[in-house]
Amino acid sequence: MNQHYPFVNTPLPYGYDALEPYIDGRTMQLHHDRHLETYINNLNAILINYKELHDLSLEELIGKALFYPPEIKNPIINNAGGVYNHQFYFNAIHPLSTMDGEKNMPVGELSQGIDQVFGSVEQFKHQLTKAALSVFGSGYAWLIAGAGGRLTIVTTPNQNTPQLARYAPILNVDVWEHAYYLKHANRRADYLTDWFQLINWKEANQKFIDGVL
Numbered sequence: 407m408n409q410h411y412p413f414v415n416t417p418l419p420y421g422y423d424a425l426e427p428y429i430d431g432r433t434m435q436l437h438h439d440r441h442l443e444t445y446i447n448n449l450n451a452i453l454i455n456y457k458e459l460h461d462l463s464l465e466e467l468i469g470k471a472l473f474y475p476p477e478i479k480n481p482i483i484n485n486a487g488g489v490y491n492h493q494f495y496f497n498a499i500h501p502l503s504t505m506d507g508e509k510n511m512p513v514g515e516l517s518q519g520i521d522q523v524f525g526s527v528e529q530f531k532h533q534l535t536k537a538a539l540s541v542f543g544s545g546y547a548w549l550i551a552g553a554g555g556r557l558t559i560v561t562t563p564n565q566n567t568p569q570l571a572r573y574a575p576i577l578n579v580d581v582w583e584h585a586y587y588l589k590h591a592n593r594r595a596d597y598l599t600d601w602f603q604l605i606n607w608k609e610a611n612q613k614f615i616d617g618v619l
Contacts, residue, residue, distance in 0.1 A: 445488030574617025
């Protein structure tokens, strides 16, 4: 995954239909090949004449966005955020988590952190679902970790991101309608139930370790 200009849309780490029956292949194809691709193309078009920004990583572009000239500030927030959020989302889920009928559960240090903050995995799921359902229109719900590894659930509108300089994102769930509408129609809660089956807890635990421990 390249993290500097010019950005490219790298392939998904699994097939389009690998997440079925929870997320359908057509949704994944459109989500990755059309929606993410559009954000990448837009971001490259914005940056092409700003050579001083070409060496910045995606996270650095987002973190410095408030200091850019007015004509590119919001476009970078929207499109760099769209690239970051989608890449994070696609890499936080995988098709192997429910093989052999095993229950998909947190692992390692992250499992301990979830129990400490939320009391149980079920309470964590309840609170994350509540947050994701509360997003008005389009956006994301996130599990993030702050100083000392303290876990928190937050939401962001549109393609905004958490404050990456202060928090380490652990998980995010995309609740833009294009993430679920072909299969789940207007039933966002059903989509969230299915999404929980796909969380790559090993990857999430590593993000927790790398980000705060």
